[in-house]
Amino acid sequence: MPNLPYEYIVAVLVVVALIILFVLIKKIQSDSIKNDLNDINVRFNAIKSVPLAFKLNKATYIAKINEETAASVDLYREKFDTCQKNMEQLQSLIDGIEDDIATKKTKQAKESILVVKENLKDSEEEVKEIETFLDSITQREHVQREYSNQLKEQYRELKSKVSTNVSELSLAYDGIEDKLRNCENLFSSFEEQIYANEFAKAQNDLETISISLKKIEDSIDEMPELLKNAKGIIPTLIDEVNNRYNDALDRGIYLEHLDIENKVNKVEKNLNENLKSIVSADTDGVKKHLDEVRGDLDNILNDIANENHAYEEVKTSLEEIHKDLEIIDKTYYYIQKVYDIDKEKYDLNGLDEILKNRDNTIQRYSVSYNEILFKLKESHTAASALLNDTRVLYNDIEKNKNELLKTKNHIDKASNDESRAQTQVVKLQIVLNEVEVKIAQYRLPAISDSYKEDLRKGHDYVKEIKEILTGIPLNITLLNTKLDEAIDFIYKLYNNVNNVVGMALMVENAIVFGNKYRSSYPEVDAELSKAEFAYLNGEYTQSLTIAIACIEKLFPKSGDDKIMEYAKGVQ
Numbered sequence: 001m002p003n004l005p006y007e008y009i010v011a012v013l014v015v016v017a018l019i020i021l022f023v024l025i026k027k028i029q030s031d032s033i034k035n036d037l038n039d040i041n042v043r044f045n046a047i048k049s050v051p052l053a054f055k056l057n058k059a060t061y062i063a064k065i066n067e068e069t070a071a072s073v074d075l076y077r078e079k080f081d082t083c084q085k086n087m088e089q090l091q092s093l094i095d096g097i098e099d100d101i102a103t104k105k106t107k108q109a110k111e112s113i114l115v116v117k118e119n120l121k122d123s124e125e126e127v128k129e130i131e132t133f134l135d136s137i138t139q140r141e142h143v144q145r146e147y148s149n150q151l152k153e154q155y156r157e158l159k160s161k162v163s164t165n166v167s168e169l170s171l172a173y174d175g176i177e178d179k180l181r182n183c184e185n186l187f188s189s190f191e192e193q194i195y196a197n198e199f200a201k202a203q204n205d206l207e208t209i210s211i212s213l214k215k216i217e218d219s220i221d222e223m224p225e226l227l228k229n230a231k232g233i234i235p236t237l238i239d240e241v242n243n244r245y246n247d248a249l250d251r252g253i254y255l256e257h258l259d260i261e262n263k264v265n266k267v268e269k270n271l272n273e274n275l276k277s278i279v280s281a282d283t284d285g286v287k288k289h290l291d292e293v294r295g296d297l298d299n300i301l302n303d304i305a306n307e308n309h310a311y312e313e314v315k316t317s318l319e320e321i322h323k324d325l326e327i328i329d330k331t332y333y334y335i336q337k338v339y340d341i342d343k344e345k346y347d348l349n350g351l352d353e354i355l356k357n358r359d360n361t362i363q364r365y366s367v368s369y370n371e372i373l374f375k376l377k378e379s380h381t382a383a384s385a386l387l388n389d390t391r392v393l394y395n396d397i398e399k400n401k402n403e404l405l406k407t408k409n410h411i412d413k414a415s416n417d418e419s420r421a422q423t424q425v426v427k428l429q430i431v432l433n434e435v436e437v438k439i440a441q442y443r444l445p446a447i448s449d450s451y452k453e454d455l456r457k458g459h460d461y462v463k464e465i466k467e468i469l470t471g472i473p474l475n476i477t478l479l480n481t482k483l484d485e486a487i488d489f490i491y492k493l494y495n496n497v498n499n500v501v502g503m504a505l506m507v508e509n510a511i512v513f514g515n516k517y518r519s520s521y522p523e524v525d526a527e528l529s530k531a532e533f534a535y536l537n538g539e540y541t542q543s544l545t546i547a548i549a550c551i552e553k554l555f556p557k558s559g560d561d562k563i564m565e566y567a568k569g570v571q
Helices: 006-048 052-063 067-102 106-164 166-195 199-250 260-279 286-342 349-356 358-377 383-442 447-469 476-517 522-536 540-554 559-570
Strands: none
Touching: 006 067, 006 106, 052 067, 052 106, 067 106, 106 166, 106 199, 166 199, 166 260, 199 260, 199 286, 260 286, 286 358, 286 383, 358 383, 383 447, 383 476, 447 476, 476 522, 476 540, 522 540
16 A cells, blocks of 8 residues: 555645544534423423313302402403413424434524523513412412311310210200311212312301310300309399398398399390300300399398398387386386476476476377388388488487486486485494594593594594585585485594504503513613603604513513403403
């Protein structure tokens, strides 16, 4: 094989390289076009898969009940039609690109891809806009279903709660079960309305279910307290009202003005109506009504209690008035008797008017008393209506009674003070006589001069008291003052004389006992002489002290005993 020129070989190699390069470029362009086509197909299929037609149909059903929504749906229906035409054109362009690729029309395919990409972007935006709008219309179904699921969960919880609290719900159990079954029917109705795209009716069903479940829940929570009131507390209160009413009637208490029987009948009617509501689980307002019923019964009990208290007060006051009238009558009689006898002595002239009106006053009180007593026992008058008149009469009689008793006490005190003075004057006279006898009997030195003035003063007291007792009117204040002064003075005199006489006798006994020892003990003679001198001067205390001291020198620690033994022997 001949050797080829070097330049030829190089040229061949260059041509081969260019051919390979061309093939590679064509390959790369073809692959790029295919990749772009694949991307276009993915994007195109994505917008084709959006169920716009389905959503548009659902939105059309929904829009039937709302004119404004219907106009918007019609607008987007036109956009949907336009979008569909654009997508058909895109499909045609994509098919053409595939043909161009198959026939190696690379340039034409690239140009078509640019056109498709631009139109595809517009279609994507159109589909997104239409889908967003249609979803805004159809999302109502989703929201309603979410709400329905929440209500179903609430329903299941209530169902379970009812099952576990059968005993507490008692009378209302069947009523609550009926309401739960009604909710089940509403759930079924809701599904039918959703299926028919009747969203307004479906919403009404959901709202009705929500309200029903709330009422059922409230009924379950309130039921124990409602049953406690309706079946326990209120019937007990009704029995208590009837018992107290009958007891009051048995005691003769007038209660017709309270209209209790009609009130109790009304209460029982209201209670029965509320019990029906409880049985049917329609508890709206039942608690308020039962509270009002309890309030009515409490008011009735208070009314009966007030009449009972009024009756007792009137009855007790009338008993006190009866006693007071007897006291007033007796007091009038007593005062009149004293008045007739000692009017001037006790200065009772101020009682003229009181005693003059005695019969009228007693008569007036008696009439009022008998009138109230008759109304209380015989006529149809409430005790509460008599209470004020009774209090006024009682207070008036009490005031009059107290004034009469005050006058009687004044008379009694004056009479008692007079009697006391008369008795005491006699006693004081006896005491003075006894003092005179003792002074005369013992003839003690100096005592006659010391007590002469006191005796005279004592007799003057007695004389003055006797003169006061004869005075008209009798001056009780002065009488008591002088009597107290006389008692104090004369009894002090009596005690002093007794003390002096007793001391003088002790001195005499001591000196006489000591005389036996004068001759043997010069100092005894001297001391006894001092004692005698003091005795003669009336200094009996000093004389006794000297004499006893002298004897104790002879008989230490037993001088008093010696003197006492001697005195007893002398007696």
